Amino acid sequence: MPILIVGIDIISEEPKRFAVVSWFNGKIIKHGEFTFYRLLRFIRAKKPDIVAMDNIHELGEYLRKFIRAIPQGTKIVQVTGRPGEQKPLWSLAKEHGIRVGDKFNPYEEAKVCALLAAKGVGYEVLPFEDEVIIKVSRGRSQGKGGWSQDRYRRRVHNLIQNKVREIEETLKRADIPFDLEIKEKDQGLERGEFRVYTSREELAGLIKPMKGGDVEIRIRPVERKTFEFVPLKSESAIRERKSIIVGLDPGITVGIAALDLNGEILALYSERNMAVSDIVRFISEVGHPIIVATDVNPAPGLVEKISRSFKAMLFVPRESLKVEEKNELLKNLGISVEDDHQRDALAAAYKAYLRLKPKLDHVEAKLREMGITKKGEEIKALVIQGYNLGEAILKVKEKEKSKEIKTAEVTETSVDVTPYIEKIKELENTINLLEKENQELRAVIEEQRKIIEGLENRLAAYDERIREKIIREKEMEIREKRIEYLEKELREARLIIEKLSKDLVLTKRMHLLELKGTAVPLKVIENLTWKEIEELERSAGIKKEDVLYVVNPSGAGKSIAEHLAEKRIKALISAKTLPNLVYETLKENKIPVLYEDEIEVKRVDDFAIVDRKELEGAIEEKLKRWEEEEKEREVQEFLRLVEEYRLERIKELKKKAEEEH
Template sequence: MPILILGVDIISENPKRFAVVSWFNGRLEKKGEFTFYRLVRFIRAKRPDIIAMDNIHELGDELKKFLRALPQGTKLVQVTGRPGEQRSLWSLARENGIRVGDKFDPYEEAKVCALLASKGVGYEVLAFEDEVIIKVSRGRSQGKGGWSQDRYRRRVHNLIQNKVREIEEALRKADIPFDLEVEEKDYGLARGEFKVYASREELAGLIKPMHGGDVEIKINPVERKSLEFVPLKSEKAIQVRKSVIVGLDPGITVGIAALDLDGNIVAVYSERNMAVSDIVRFISDIGHPIILATDVNPAPGLVEKIARSFKAILYVPRESLRVEEKNELLRSLGISVDDDHQRDALAAAYKAYLRLKPKLEHVDAKLRELGLMKKSNEIKALVIQGYNLGEAIMKVKLRERPKEEIKALPEEESVDVTPYIEKIKELERTIEMLERENQELRAIIEEQKKKIEKLEDKLAYYDEEVRAKVIKSREIEIRDKRIAYLEKELREAKAIIEKLSRDLVLAKRMHLLELKGSAVPLKVLENLTWKEIERLERSAQIKKDDIIYVVNPSGAGKSIAEHLVEKGIRALISAKTLPDNVYGVLRENKVPVFYEDEIEVKRVDEFAIVDREELERAIEQKLAQWEEEDREKEIQEFLKLVEEYRIERIKELKRKAEEEG
């Protein structure tokens, strides 16, 4: 696998500048001098496998920021060892056959760091637990109250619930253990918080963060309480510890309890936001868990995971323990605990112990008879693991049995060794032949090695060249997109500036006309609605003899027209046809109505005017027109009444004539 390592060493403290050397499949290359932020950008672009340093604390106050900025899969390695156990960089170089030039050259130190890391020397710096917190919550503010805000809030809570279910299903399918804490609201969820027992790398591509919409998903790795240093080459340690039965209650607050194999309480503890590594470390400090117990059925994923890591037997009750049963178990133990999590953990451990108690008491009785009570803990642990009592006792005894001294073999009687000598000679000839064949094969292998080295050099050069071309093409593509985006923004900005310039000139002219008295200002309503009227009332108020200009009157009702009449407006100008009921109310109350084809309106945003003489003439003509129409209407109605009276009179005369005849 091609591997990229960056060796980094500090050049200056103020300002911080770093020397960087890259190692790619055996090829070293000086990358130059970097500021802190340029170094971070470079690392995020290159995504190296390892960042190698002789002392990570050279990063100073920027260390935490640097660790958070590292891309997934990139390790930070301190090649000189753990803090307090660090060795000289140059002594490590000598041990690993690395030639050193100028020891005062930062680039030389960066090169040595990269080469040491390539040989597996150093300790990886771990800043994060193998745990992730996933928070699902509302993405936007709900605004102020009202029916629409209530509907929107309920909709968002349903969306949060759906997203929580999606994440839960994805984690279950991937067989990743987790704990979930939710806040229910409006038949949905106000928020959901997952504590996932997996690293960021395991979740990559499975769950993605979301920002800017109705629902927000944040994925944050859990930081360790202190930095840990793990060797690049794994180390093993064997430790003999007392066997215990552990009860575990996982969740946001973790409860842990431990009993020894005699049923005595060893530990009871609880802590909020306890990392998996802290749980494992706490249990390891108590002893070796032979059984890991839970109070619920089925067992939580975290309990299964920790049981596997200790190779412990998992105890799960037939049914989840009820609160009354847990309290009764604690009363029989004669102990009180600080919280429910400690209670649940201790109840689980004690329930597991009670299941095994008859078998363990039988083992103790037999061991008393045999005088082996000193080995009670070891033998009972083996019995719990599945050995019968006899096998367990033998296994413990064999561990302690001293090695028997090898007795000298007795002298054998003299025998004829001639056939054996002949066989030895034949084998020596075969060995000689095989050695010659081995030499020939070694020569062929050496030749093949040289060819492989040449091909690897070519491949490394080609890989580096391809990598550089890909990065360059990506940078060009990003730059081109950025240029196109900025050009578009510039065009839009120029268009806005031109429009604003025209509007400013027009506004100045309109204001000048108004000051001269040759123009009348209009109060503008974008829509003829109560909301717009209230907005206008708050900003400018509608007063007697105001001229109102309406852009969109559709949807207005009779009550709005009556309100404007009560305010005493002098006239109304509309860009579109008014609804009949609005027009009828205004006409009835002698409030002139005009459309834009009848009178010229000059407008800039919220500011509009009309020519005073044109407006006065139009109002006079409109009122005269309506008066003429009303007079004509009255005449028509009078004539209609006269005609109706004439017809009725003729009918009456005819009826009288018929009666007299």
């Protein structure tokens, strides 16, 4: 697929100016002289696959700004190699058959950089860790206080909480490990910060940044302390490393412990603010982890990330280890640690080793019986990874055989080729001899290809077995999760049945009281609205002498009270205070209004009763009290009228007396 490569070189330092040349589909295009910010705009617009240069540090103070500003997916390549191992640009051009014009022309250097990158020459600069920080926080200033401002603040904190939960679910569905820190406020969240253990390229499309609203989402890749350089094309040899069990305690201070397969401590270390790459590098220098262990359940996201990085098995204890248990494990090892982080990491690794020890002892005993001791550690590692003992022994033997074949090939090649290389330096007529040697080597390569194909077929068969085993394990895991889900549903159903049983017993007792005539049934209305009144009239009807029980009367008005008065109900019992208009309307129509503190109501869902004698007594008392209040009101009214008449008569007498004088 055609790719776009932009080659750049420095023309001048003050002001900073660049020569820019692009390579696309075999064609070179000279774009001219660019300032730094114009170069950034050009790269953002074109979104090249590669930006190539001979030395990235020529950017000087602009380097970090340049790296942060280029589009996601654009690689920065230093064609001359990693720092400390760099080759001259013109030597590389000659080595790869690139014609060079004026060596002092910046455009010529930019062109050579682009052509070398197109041939896969150079090292990609990795400025970021495989970690991304996602911060969810308030998007706007809340301003000054006040009741409405407090309500707005609570709303924003709820929005932040919902967005944090949404991101958390997205990462879990994508099976991306992460750690989350939150700050709670107003029954919501003031902010949430995710540390996601993946590259920003893998995160692209899953979570998008947000600005300008009530909630702001900022996504920032974690920058490396020092840049890493990775070859574009070449493969580096993998050196054999010791198989180890690693215990990891993540946090601000990271604790790392490493044991060999005999339980011996190889490394014990802790450091503040270790990046993922630093952790991986430290572990790699000790050995190759086949188990990565933690002391807590569930495993933190960082531990899962490190486990996946090494394709190692993850060990998680059934329950988080207690401090007493950790101290007991360290006591058995007979070692002291510098801090709690080293203790936790070592306890996790040793706990994993103790879990594997019976299997390791069994393998070692079998190997002694078979007289195989040379590659015992490698065989143990394969058994831990899931191979049976026979498969592990066979795999190690095949690996040794393959090494012997490769060693023989290298030896033969070095013996045959060296004289010709020496003769090439002395005489030009040795070309024919080298061509013959080339044919012989091609024959050796063909023979090796056949051997490799045979080994690949055997590996494919082993891979198929492993794949079937993994499928079986996944099916078992799915069944176990299904069983857990059904057990949870069963527990919830039992709780519902238990509640319904209790309600049924209470309902039967209430019904029995009603049949005996000692209780009066109530017609229950949840909300005193026209809609629920109409539903009650359709289902059971509202008749004269009915007693209504209202749970929430807040939505009622005068018209509803008048309607109930027309129905001539016997009484109305309310769980809460009636609106004043409703109360006064019912009072005028001599319909008693009772509250739960005046009479005891026994209720199960839509069925409720009250004691008949208690109801009659409460109604009588309420009507009597209303009657007394009415009489008192009439007396007060009469006295008011008398007083008004007296005052008026006094005024008239005074007026008459004044007229007579």
